Amino acid sequence: MQKPNAQRERIIELLEHHGGVTEQSVREVSNETGVPEADIWGTGLFYTLINRPGKRIRLCDGLTCQMFGADQLAEELRASGKEVERVSCLGQCDLAPSSLDAEMELVTYGKCKTAVTSDDPELAMNLGGKVDMSYSALSKAGQLGPEAVIEQLKISGLQGRGGAGFPAHFKWTALRQQPETERYVVCNADEAEPGTFKDRELILRQSHKMLEGLAIAAAVVETKRIYIYIRGEYVNEYRAIETAIADASRQLADFEFTIVKGHGAYICGEETALLESLEGKRGMPRLKPPYPTESGFRGKPTLIHNVETIACVPSIIHRGGEWFRSLGKTEAGSKLYCISGHVNAPGVYELPLGVSLDELVQAAGGYVGKPIAFSPGGASSGFLPISKKDVPLDYKHLAEAGSMLGSAGVVVINDSVDMALAAAWQLEFFERESCGQCAPCRIGTRYIRRQVDKYIQLGDPGSLEQAEDVGWEMEEGSICGLGMVAAKPLESARQHFPDAFKVRD
Numbered sequence: 283m284q285k286p287n288a289q290r291e292r293i294i295e296l297l298e299h300h301g302g303v304t305e306q307s308v309r310e311v312s313n314e315t316g317v318p319e320a321d322i323w324g325t326g327l328f329y330t331l332i333n334r335p336g337k338r339i340r341l342c343d344g345l346t347c348q349m350f351g352a353d354q355l356a357e358e359l360r361a362s363g364k365e366v367e368r369v370s371c372l373g374q375c376d377l378a379p380s381s382l383d384a385e386m387e388l389v390t391y392g393k394c395k396t397a398v399t400s401d402d403p404e405l406a407m408n409l410g411g412k413v414d415m416s417y418s419a420l421s422k423a424g425q426l427g428p429e430a431v432i433e434q435l436k437i438s439g440l441q442g443r444g445g446a447g448f449p450a451h452f453k454w455t456a457l458r459q460q461p462e463t464e465r466y467v468v469c470n471a472d473e474a475e476p477g478t479f480k481d482r483e484l485i486l487r488q489s490h491k492m493l494e495g496l497a498i499a500a501a502v503v504e505t506k507r508i509y510i511y512i513r514g515e516y517v518n519e520y521r522a523i524e525t526a527i528a529d530a531s532r533q534l535a536d537f538e539f540t541i542v543k544g545h546g547a548y549i550c551g552e553e554t555a556l557l558e559s560l561e562g563k564r565g566m567p568r569l570k571p572p573y574p575t576e577s578g579f580r581g582k583p584t585l586i587h588n589v590e591t592i593a594c595v596p597s598i599i600h601r602g603g604e605w606f607r608s609l610g611k612t613e614a615g616s617k618l619y620c621i622s623g624h625v626n627a628p629g630v631y632e633l634p635l636g637v638s639l640d641e642l643v644q645a646a647g648g649y650v651g652k653p654i655a656f657s658p659g660g661a662s663s664g665f666l667p668i669s670k671k672d673v674p675l676d677y678k679h680l681a682e683a684g685s686m687l688g689s690a691g692v693v694v695i696n697d698s699v700d701m702a703l704a705a706a707w708q709l710e711f712f713e714r715e716s717c718g719q720c721a722p723c724r725i726g727t728r729y730i731r732r733q734v735d736k737y738i739q740l741g742d743p744g745s746l747e748q749a750e751d752v753g754w755e756m757e758e759g760s761i762c763g764l765g766m767v768a769a770k771p772l773e774s775a776r777q778h779f780p781d782a783f784k785v786r787d
C-alpha cells in the first residue's frame with residue numbers, strides 16, 4: 283500500500299540514479315519513496331531510457347536519419363560487434379545519421395553538416411547574436427505590470443511555437459483569473475518529433491532568453507515555481523541550462539527553477555503527458571478539459587509553454603508587441619525553422635513567419651538533387667508534394683493545404699526516396715511512441731504500419747484497403763494529437779504520390 287507521504291514525484295529520477303529498472307532498484311526506490319513496487323514497475327517500464335538497463339549505442343530511426351542510411355549503419359555497427367538499439371528520434375536531423383554512445387554522448391557520421399543559424403540583430407531570438415545577460419526585460423516587465431505585459435503579448439500576436447499555435451496571451455490571462463494561488467510555470471523542452479531540433483539550438487545558444495521569458499511569465503502569473511522539462515537525450519542542453527541558471531543566479535534570485543529530465547518518451551511533449559511525467563507517473567495524456575491553466579501540475583493552475591514561445595517574450599517586452607508582429611510575413615513574428623534532408627546546409631534558421639519553402643531552402647544553401655516532396659512540420663504534418671512549395675510556411679496556410687506547421691521541422695525529400703518507404707518510417711515512429719492508452723491509437727498505429735510494410739514487401743496495394751478507415755477511427759477515437767495525426771504520413775503520401783502505391787513487381 284502507498285504510504286501517506288509517498289514521494290511519487292521522485293521515482294523516475296531515483297530509478298535512473300539506481301541504473302534503471304531492475305528488481306533490486308525497484309525495491310530500493312519503493313523503500314525510499316513509499317510508493318508500491320508494482321506502481322514503480324509500471325511507471326519505469328514506460329520510459330525507454332531506463333526500462334532496459336545496460337550500455338549500448340542508440341541509433342536514430344527518424345525520417346532524415348533513415349534517408350541518410352541509418353539501416354545500413356545499424357548493420358555495420360552490429361557486424362562490428364556493437365550492441366545497437368534503434369530509437370525514435372534524437373533531435374539531430376541536421377547531422378543525420380546520428381546516435382548516442384553508451385555514455386549518452388552524441389556521435390555523428392559526417393554525412394550531413396549542420397549550418398550556422400541566423401545572425402541579425404533585428405530578429406526576436408537572434409540565435410547567432412550576442413548573449414544578453416542584463417535581464418532588463420524582466421525589470422521592464424516589473425515596471426509595466428502584469429496587465430500591460432499581457433497587452434503587449436496580445437498585440438504581438440505571439441502564437442505557441444510547440445505545435446498548436448494557440449495565442450499565448452489567452453493562457454497568461456486564464457492563469458491570472460484562477461482563484462488558486464499555488465501556480466506553476468512549466469517550460470516544455472521535450473522536443474522529440476522527427477525533423478525538429480530548434481529548441482536544442484535555442485537552449486545551447488540563447489538559454490538566457492528562455493530563462494528571462496520564464497521569469498517574466500512567472501512574475502505575471504504570480505508564482506516563483508518554474509519547471510523545465512527537457513528530453514533526457516539532450517545532455518549538453520541540460521548542462522547549458524544548469525550553467526545559465528547558475529550564471530544568472532543574481533538576476534533570477536526571486537524564482538525557484540527545477541530542471542527535470544525526460545526519459546525517452548516522445549509523448550511526454552504533449553503537455554498533459556508531461557505533467558503526468560512530472561508527477562512521477564507514466565506519461566499518458568489527460569482528457570481535456572480541464573486544461574492545465576485550470577488544473578495542471580499537482581492539480582494546480584499551470585502555464586505551459588514551448589521553449590521558443592517563451593524565448594520570444596523578452597524581445598516583445600523590450601521592443602513592443604507591434605515590432606514583433608511586424609517581423610512576420612503572413613503571420614506574426616519571426617520563427618525558428620528547422621530544415622534537414624536534401625538541402626546543402628541543414629540547420630535552424632530564424633526567418634519571418636510565413637516564408638515559402640524556396641526561401642527557407644535558399645537560406646539553407648539550396649536543394650540537393652531533384653526535390654519531390656517535403657514534410658513541413660514534423661511527422662505529424664505528413665507530406666506535401668514539391669508543387670506546394672509556394673504555400674507560406676505558417677499555421678493558417680499549411681492547415682488549408684491539409685498539413686500543419688507543427689514544430690516547423692521541415693524535411694526536404696528528393697527523387698532518390700521511395701515515398702512508400704518514407705511513409706513507413708513515419709508510421710513506425712508513431713507506432714513506437716503511442717502511449718497505448720486508447721485502443722484506436724494503440725491498435726491502429728500497429729495495423730497501418732504492418733500493412734504498409736506488407737505492401738512494400740509484396741507490392742500488392744490490396745494490403746492498404748482498410749488503411750483509410752482505420753485512420754479515420756484513429757482520428758475520431760484518440761484522446762490526444764498523436765493518435766489523431768498518426769495516419770497522416772500514409773494518407774498524404776497516397777494522396778500526393780499515388781504512383782508510389784501501385785502494383786509492384
Ligand SMILES: Cc1cc2nc3c(=O)[nH]c(=O)nc-3n(C[C@H](O)[C@H](O)[C@H](O)COP(=O)(O)O)c2cc1C
Pocket residue numbers: 441442443444445446447448470471472473474475548549550551552553554586587588589591592762763764
Ligand atoms: C503528441 C504531441 C507531442 C508534443 N510534443 C511537444 C514538444 O515536444 N514540445 C512542445 O513544446 N510542445 C509539444 N506538443 C504541444 C504541447 O502539447 C503544448 O501544446 C505546448 O507545449 C504548449 O506550448 P506553446 O503554447 O508555447 O506551444 C506536443 C503535442 C502533442 C499532441
Ligand code: SF4
Pocket residue numbers: 549566567715716717718719720721723724760761762763764765766
Ligand atoms: S492517442 Fe495514442 S498517444 Fe494519445 S493518449 Fe491515446 S494512445 Fe496515448
